[in-house]
Amino acid sequence: MSYEIFDPFEGALDTVDVTEWLEGQGWSEFLGIGGEDSVLRVRSFRRTVDGRDEFIVDVWDVVQGSPWVKVDNFGDMMDLLARWAPAVQAAALVAAVDDLRSYGLDKDGLAEVVGAKVAFGVSDALPALQRHEQEQAAYRRQVAEQRKAAREAAARPSS
DSSP: OOEEEEOTTTTOOTTOOHHHHHHHTTOEEEEEESOTTSSEEEEEEEEEETTEEEEEEEEEESSOBOOEEEESSHHHHHHHHHHHHHHHHHHHHHHHHHHHHOSSOOTTSHHHHHHHHHHHHHHHHHHHHHHHHHHHHHHHHHHHHHHHHHHHHHHSOOO
16 A cells, blocks of 8 residues: 655645635545544545546544545555544444443433433434434534634734
């Protein structure tokens, strides 16, 4: 497998919107393991240059990300995902066990969600969980918009 450490943000301002910058460079989100709320996740992006696909991969925990790794073909990209999949699975399992062992109650906790499904059934618990998820999604959008507005304000030259 051949890969290289790659900086897709070379020449970008610190305040750049990551998604917009990557899309501007021709990258589009491809495959990943874990979601934005996962304790550890791997994501990849793909672009086509001169008729050939190339891929970049990074690994994130809840605080920071790894350097980007660039590979020149699908097989190498899948190999990287396969190498990281056990770490993502282990992180998810440890987070679940830690959550189950916690003495506190958390409306988003694994035990609480499972308990609600068992106690109230999916027909009662599901609408409440969906409502909560919609509220969380709206909050995440609001925070993202506030961050973007702050970056844009900071990027404007002062008079």
